[in-house]
Amino acid sequence: MENNRRNFLKKSALLGLAGVAGSLIGKEKLTNLENISAALQETGKFELPKLPYAYYALEPFIDSKTMEIHHSKHHAGYVNNLNKAVETGSFSGKSIEEILRSVNANDAAVRNNAGGHYNHSLFWQLLEPNRYKMLPLPEGTLRDAITTQFNSFGEFKQLFTGKAMSVFGSGWCWLITDAQGNLKITATANQDNPLMQIVAEQGKPVLALDVWEHAYYLKHQNKRMDYISDWWNVINWQKAEELFTQK
Ligand code: MN3
Numbered sequence: 001m002e003n004n005r006r007n008f009l010k011k012s013a014l015l016g017l018a019g020v021a022g023s024l025i026g027k028e029k030l031t032n033l034e035n036i037s038a039a040l041q042e043t044g045k046f047e048l049p050k051l052p053y054a055y056y057a058l059e060p061f062i063d064s065k066t067m068e069i070h071h072s073k074h075h076a077g078y079v080n081n082l083n084k085a086v087e088t089g090s091f092s093g094k095s096i097e098e099i100l101r102s103v104n105a106n107d108a109a110v111r112n113n114a115g116g117h118y119n120h121s122l123f124w125q126l127l128e129p130n131r132y133k134m135l136p137l138p139e140g141t142l143r144d145a146i147t148t149q150f151n152s153f154g155e156f157k158q159l160f161t162g163k164a165m166s167v168f169g170s171g172w173c174w175l176i177t178d179a180q181g182n183l184k185i186t187a188t189a190n191q192d193n194p195l196m197q198i199v200a201e202q203g204k205p206v207l208a209l210d211v212w213e214h215a216y217y218l219k220h221q222n223k224r225m226d227y228i229s230d231w232w233n234v235i236n237w238q239k240a241e242e243l244f245t246q247k
Contacts, residue, residue, distance in 0.1 A: 046096065048072075048079045049121050057129040061230035063219040071124070074214055078116030078191070085109040100195040111198075115191030119172055122208045128236035138237045142206070142244045149183050157232065160185050160207075164228050170212040176203030177244065206244045207235070 051071055056064035086092055091099050091110055099114045130136065137153060138146055150156035163185045164173035171189045178184050178201070186194060186201040194203045209231060216227035 044093075045083045046079050046117055048076045049124070051124050053127075053129055058127060058234045061130065061233045062127070062216075066216065066218045069218075070210075070215060071120075075116070075120040078113045078120065081109065082113035082117050085113055097195060100193065101197060103196060103198065105198045111196075112191045115193050115196070118195070119191055119193050119208060119210065122205060123210050125239050126208055126236050127234050128239075130233045135233060136235055136237055138240065140241050140245075142237070142241045145183055145244070156185075160209075161225075161228050163187055164209050164211050165225060167211045173209040173211060174203075174205055175207035175240075176201070176205055178203040204243070204246075206240050 048071075051067075055067040055071070058067060086094070086099065091103075091114075096114060096118050099110060100118060103111050103114060105111070128136075137143065143153070146153060146156050150159060160173065160175065164187070167173060167187045167189075169189070171187055172191075172193065174186045174188065174194055176184050176186055176194045183206070184201060184203060186203070188194065188196075188199050192199050193208075194201065194205055196202070209228070211224060211228075216224065220227040220230070
């Protein structure tokens, strides 16, 4: 009883704060990854974020049907199952980042669904429609860091593509910054990500590529290489730069 009352008061307080933040941030709130945590506080539950573009907007590189199913079925499934998995227990009321950092390797429900929610939220934001019919390229400090560390954008692209091709089964390919601030290309299995202490190479995500078959099978079938080639055309490098420079 006492515990319920405390939770109620805690949620009311958070609701008040989130309300203020919501009115200040406005529309940005929906597209900003930092606000995954805010969304939790407002309703007491994790929510499926809206996409910052229409399902068809990434055509012809990523098709409308794939985007619709990927977002409204797959991602929504991770959100629903995450809410069930953290309803009670030590993760209840924690932010997504806190959950990812402390999740145990044996806690499959939380590990898979917290990872699934976070990874997809990030993935959507790192995509954008290709407006100029040219290959979008990194800019600013991220471009400089990529060039310094991988010699050229072309070499980086080749290494990243190779890593994404080497993921066996379902998983993700990442560009991260490690604890020393160096860029690194890594891969994780299933819905693991570089924020988890249980993965081999930890760091802060800068780029994320979903290489699960559900991300490309409708359009590209078994040709993961074609999907990756198409993906380079719809990267939101401005978002990547933002993630790279964020402390
Ligand atoms: Mn996916």
